[in-house]
Amino acid sequence: MNTNVPVQNSLLRADAKLKTASVALEDFRGLVREKVIYILSVNLEGMGLAKRLRHLGFQVGGFVDSRYKKNIDGLPVFGLDAFFNSSDTPNRVLIVATKDRVWKQKSLERAIGSGYVRGANLFTPLDLCPYFPTIEIAGKCNLVCKTCDMGLPGANKGRGHMSKETFRKVLEKLTSEIPFLNSVALYTWGEPLTNSDIAEIIKIANKMGVATEVSSNLESHKHLDEFVLAEPEQIVAPCAGIGERYERGRTGGTWDNYLKGLRRISELKKKHDLNISLRIMYHIYKDNLDSDYDEIQKIAKELGFQVIPILAHLFPGQVFRHAVSGQNIPEVMREAEQNLVFGLNDQLRFAQARKDKPCHIMQAFPTIAWDGRVLHCCNMQTPFVGSRRYLDAPLDEFIAIRDRSAFCTKCMDVGVHRFFDVNIKLQEGENGREVIRL
Numbered sequence: 444m445n446t447n448v449p450v451q452n453s454l455l456r457a458d459a460k461l462k463t464a465s466v467a468l469e470d471f472r473g474l475v476r477e478k479v480i481y482i483l484s485v486n487l488e489g490m491g492l493a494k495r496l497r498h499l500g501f502q503v504g505g506f507v508d509s510r511y512k513k514n515i516d517g518l519p520v521f522g523l524d525a526f527f528n529s530s531d532t533p534n535r536v537l538i539v540a541t542k543d544r545v546w547k548q549k550s551l552e553r554a555i556g557s558g559y560v561r562g563a564n565l566f567t568p569l570d571l572c573p574y575f576p577t578i579e580i581a582g583k584c585n586l587v588c589k590t591c592d593m594g595l596p597g598a599n600k601g602r603g604h605m606s607k608e609t610f611r612k613v614l615e616k617l618t619s620e621i622p623f624l625n626s627v628a629l630y631t632w633g634e635p636l637t638n639s640d641i642a643e644i645i646k647i648a649n650k651m652g653v654a655t656e657v658s659s660n661l662e663s664h665k666h667l668d669e670f671v672l673a674e675p676e677q678i679v680a681p682c683a684g685i686g687e688r689y690e691r692g693r694t695g696g697t698w699d700n701y702l703k704g705l706r707r708i709s710e711l712k713k714k715h716d717l718n719i720s721l722r723i724m725y726h727i728y729k730d731n732l733d734s735d736y737d738e739i740q741k742i743a744k745e746l747g748f749q750v751i752p753i754l755a756h757l758f759p760g761q762v763f764r765h766a767v768s769g770q771n772i773p774e775v776m777r778e779a780e781q782n783l784v785f786g787l788n789d790q791l792r793f794a795q796a797r798k799d800k801p802c803h804i805m806q807a808f809p810t811i812a813w814d815g816r817v818l819h820c821c822n823m824q825t826p827f828v829g830s831r832r833y834l835d836a837p838l839d840e841f842i843a844i845r846d847r848s849a850f851c852t853k854c855m856d857v858g859v860h861r862f863f864d865v866n867i868k869l870q871e872g873e874n875g876r877e878v879i880r881l
Contacts, residue, residue: 458801459851461808461842462573466562468499468622471571474563475536479504481526483550484541485515487677487720488568488575491625491654492540493518498652499622504535516718523553532558538566571623575807577821578613580605580644581633582813585662586695589779591758592824593632594694602633605813607640611647612834613811618651620838626654626676631810631821636663636670645673658724661704662696671711677720680705680748683755684731685738691782692726692755702742709746721748726755728782732869732876753865754880756783756790760823766791766857784878793880795858802851802860809833809841817841819850822863826850 466474480501482489485508493503493516505519507526514520529535537559539550551565559565582602587594605613618624629635629644636659638644648655654676661667661680671678682701683692690698705723712719723743725736736752743750757776764770765787772780772787780786785793810818815832818824829836829844845851854860866881 454852455847455849456852456855459805459855460846461805462569464573464623465570466566471623475501478502478534478536478564480536480538481505481507481521483507483523483537483539483554485511485520486540486542487626487654487656488542489538489540490516490676490718490720492538492568492571492623494649494654495623495625495652507537527553527557532564536564536566538568538571540568568623568625569806572621572625573806574621574624574809575626575628576617576621576624577628577631577807577810578605578610579631579633579811579813580610580629580641581635581638583633583637584660585634585637586660586693588692588694589775590692590755590783591632592760594775595773598632603813604633604638604640605644605815607643607647609815609834610640610644613815614648614651614653616834617809617838618653624653626656628656628658628807628821629675630656630658631812631818632824633813634663635659636661636666639666641666642669642673645670645675649674659704660693660696661701662693664700664704664707667704667707668711671708671717671719672715674717674719676718677722678708679722679724680708681724681726682739683726683728685735688728688731688735692728692731705742705746705748709748712747721746723748723750725750725752727752727784727867727869727878728755729784730782732784732878736869736876752867752869754784754867754878756785756862756865757787758822759859759863760825762787762791762862763823763854763857763859766859767853785880790862791858794861794864797861797864798855798858800861802855803864804860805851808845809838819845819848820854 480503482492485506496503506515507521509522511520537554541547554565581604583599584593635641635657645655656677657675658679683689686698725739740750761772765772807821810821811833812818815834817828817833819826819828828841868879869876
């Protein structure tokens with residue numbers, strides 16, 4: 444397959460540019476006035492919105508989500524029927540924060556049918572905040588996974604951690620430039636639990652009304668307890684199978700440490716009644732989607748984790764270079780490719796057939812590296828946006844530089860932006876479970 448596709452560098456794709464919020468802070472204040480805000484869906488974005496809106500002085504009445512029966516972060520949770528059958532619609536504002544596209548559309552339609560009006564008292568989070576920034580608090584990783592850029596020789600060289608003092612300044616600037624900033628991811632290439640300041644970093648975000656998501660390989664437990672007790676809104680624990688298969692996918696890690704980490708997080712959450720969403724992102728390979736997957740589901744049910752199966756594949760930084768410039772994929776990644784459900788060329792063909800679709804990770808901007816530089820894409824280690832660090836220039840300057848760059852256009856024109864589209868469903872077939880790409 445010829446993946447060296449020519450790119451029209453002179454013509455930038457319109458959908459490669461960042462979107463701006465359609466509702467400014469003061470305009471939203473004028474629309475809300477004395478009304479009470481409700482948020483549909485108790486997820487990371489929903490919890491972050493509730494926290495941020497209260498921090499900004501708005502009155503939040505609770506969540507709308509039939510899956511939950513108890514209060515979340517001190518706010519009541521209402522079932523959908525009870526909420527939409529209420530006669531108090533004129534005094535309410537509803538923000539539909541669910542991520543599922545089908546459910547989001549159905550929820551908006553039901554809200555409109557119940558008297559809510561888009562742009563007046565019915566919104567989505569993207570109306571207020573089109574960004575989901577990433578702050579890399581740890582540039583170093585303690586694993587060398589073969590599908591990841593951090594598994595390449597010398598990957599940790601020259602990389603470090605972001606201090607709590609720098610994090611505070613970064614988040615203060617972010618919240619001033621993005622008033623409705625509701626949540627941030629605290630990871631990209633490094634392992635967050637190697638940063639000794641991690642608990643204080645979570646506490647700083649909590650005080651500023653910003654929800655946090657942290658993904659950890661759980662190999663290091665030194666700061667685990669204080670991290671969990673600081674109460675991030677969401678903890679993600681990636682997994683690639685059981686026992687030896689786990690250790691193959693999470694190269695350098697141990698299954699025993701991972702399982703101990705899961706159990707400790709669950710124990711602390713139950714003991715202290717913490718409002719933390721727990722997820723296992725289960726990376727599907729050729730040989731871990733049957734008995735291994737069943738065992739993970741069993742463990743997750745016992746410990747209170749949600750399991751989300753996703754497609755394991757090579758990280759797109761190297762794939763971008765291969766698709767655009769014909770560079771060879773590193774040998775260690777070629778070795779890992781043998782265990783993937785879909786090989787490099789198969790996945791590229793699948794992605795290129797969808798190259799006209801939007802990029803699903805573009806809103807993860809700005810992506811601020813551990814040393815303060817701003818990455819163009821959260822899925823790639825280069826390029827950086829301009830030469831200045833985030834604290835040294837306004838966000839608008841980084842957006843302007845980014846939007847003038849041909850980088851996203853190059854990526855999207857060869858479909859690499861859809862290469863990392865990991866959403867799948869598992870279905871039972873004649874020969875066992877089958878992976879269906881969505």
